[in-house]
Amino acid sequence: MDHINSTVTGLMDIFQKRMAEFEEKLQGAPVDSPNTSALAADFTVFREFITQAVIGLQQQIELLAKTVDSMEMRGRRNILLLHGVPEGRDEDTAQVVVGVVKERLRMDGFTADDIKRCHRMGRSISSSKSRPILFKLRDVTVCYNIWFEKTKLKNTGITISEFLTKSRHDLFMAARKKFGVTRCWTRDGCVYVLAPDGSRHCISSVAELNTLQLRDTEGSSVQATPKKPITMTRSKRAAASKK
Incomplete structure (x- = not known):
């Protein structure tokens, strides 16, 4: 979708550039020529038509992109990301998640059976930086319970975010x-x-x-520029007292 947007934007830029060049040549043509006047009128109509067509195409692409994004996000509603948990060799990521949820969030009823899918995200690049754990819950209610209890992770170095x-x-x-x-x-x-x-x-x-x-x-x-109080210098106050 981003590629389509960039393509349409590039076409719009090329169109504007070519139209500007043509308009410049048109303005240099003899003014008293009837062909020039007719061509100028046709050019104005054509430019307006193409501009509106490209704008309409861009709006349709934006609407399509929002629709696709909304559908993709709907499919991720049961998925959460667990950040800040040290990564171990041959670890069972599901058990890692269960341990955090039980110990940190104090949800004793949570088990590995509540997890539908679980894995570390991306490739391991550095041993000093742990990759986040993606876990998908079977029940959206369990997902909401974990989400609302994530405040208990404050100041622990562990966080939970949406995917x-x-x-x-x-x-x-x-x-x-x-x-x-x-x-x-x-x-x-x-x-x-x-x-x-x-x-x-x-x-x-x-x-x-x-x-x-x-x-x-x-x-x-507007709020940061209050009216300054009127102040008078010593000489002005003296002059005013003599009046």
Whole structure:
């Protein structure tokens, strides 16, 4: 999908460049020629048609990308990622997850049978950095229980996160960078941001994130410039007292 978007964007750039070159040549043609006037009118209509066609195509691609992303995220709703657990040789990742859930989250009824699939993500690159463990739960209720109990992992070096799609993960990282780690979180695959005024926002695109940041920046700039108190110098106060 990203490749299609970049292709359409590239076509739009080429179109704009060629149209600009043609318009420049058209403006250099004799003005009093009837053929030039007709060609200029046809060019304007053609340029508007192509521009609207490309914009419509881009909007359809964006809608399709959101639909595919939503379907993919729906298939990940029972999947969680466990970060910060040391990686051992010939380990049983399911038992590692069970140990964390039982000992750290104090969910004694949790067993390996609750896990449908479990493995470390990616290739082992460095022995000093442990890979996250992906585990898929059989029951969405168990998944929610683990998610709501993950606050017990605070200050342990171990964290639990959702298995976001690439676009949502990139959006989440961008939101944390702009608003801070403590003001951003995810829930059911959705990215939430807590604005400085205390309002909560669910964002689904970088455009929404930029709009939210711009609005908060403008609001803070208005509040950050209070009226300065009127002060008078010693000479002005003396002159005023003589009047």
